Amino acid sequence: MCGRYADFLADQDVADAFSLALDAGDARLLPPSFNVAPTQLVRIIRAAQDAATLDVARWGLVPSWAKDPAIGSRMINARVETVAEKPSFRTAFAKRRCIVPASGYYEWQTDASGKRPFYIHPADGAPLAFAGLVEAWRASGDDEWLITCAIVTTAARGQMRTIHDRQPVMMRDDAWRTWLDPASAKEDLLDAALADAPDLAWHEVDKAVGNVRNNSPDLVEPTRS
Structure with missing residues (x-):
């Protein structure tokens, strides 16, 4: 799964990576975060008529048919194996996809000593593109x-399996463009989601990241032996 990540990407880095147009007067939609957690507001990229746009959403999908928005806290992740069929996600998969930009993400490895957090990030420092889904809900x-x-x-793929059995769908350029394209067929979308991910690097970090109240640059720094 993916239950915690970091997004401290600069506006221009996001614009360059995802072909977004930023005006000189644009303000950052959200401040940098080194500990993004479920139910918080996050940045997303969606397809628009002329170009992709940067928006904000709450992390934890609430289907349009839900009676209580609290259901979103249990729907932070959608498994690619069932995303096209599961009632909670299939409409968003078919019609409302997004990219969630990130600097890196956290995962916990369980061993004899307990749970150890790792910060996982692109080896080249480029922005990550998580495949995402979007929904709109209102009570009335x-x-x-x-x-x-x-x-x-x-x-999880390759050496990532030594940390956890799941990982976010992380997309390269051609794949995320396909993911955002409203005209993409189901088969193309699933191919894009299963395409090769960027090269990753990782290191163990302090257990302080487990507390959502902690949010500072030292959270992504390697632990000191």
Whole structure:
């Protein structure tokens, strides 16, 4: 799964990586975060008529048919193996996909000593592109829309399996363009989600990352032996 990540990417780095147009007067949608947690607001990239746009959503997808938005806290991830069929995610998969930009993410390895957190990030320092889903929900026609998202996950690959059995779907350039394209067929979307991920690097970090109240640059630094 993916239950915690970091997004401290600069505006221009996001714009360059995902072909976004940023005006000189644009303000950052959200401040940098070294400990993004479920139910928090996150940045997402969605397809628009002329170009991709940068928006904000709450992490934890609430299907349009849900009676209680609290269900979102249990829907932070969608498994790629079932995303096209599972009722909670299939409509968003078919019609409302997004990219969740990230600097890296955290995963916990369980061994005899307990759970050890690792920070996993692109080896070249480039932004990560998590495959995501978006939904809009409101209690009634008079209420404001609640925009929520989920991150798609897949089976861990290669050495990542030594840390955890799942990992986010992390997309290269051609794959995330296919993912955002409203005209992409189901088969193309699944191929994009299963394509090769960027080269990754990782290191153990302090257990302080497990507390959502902690949010500082030292969270991504290697532990000192």
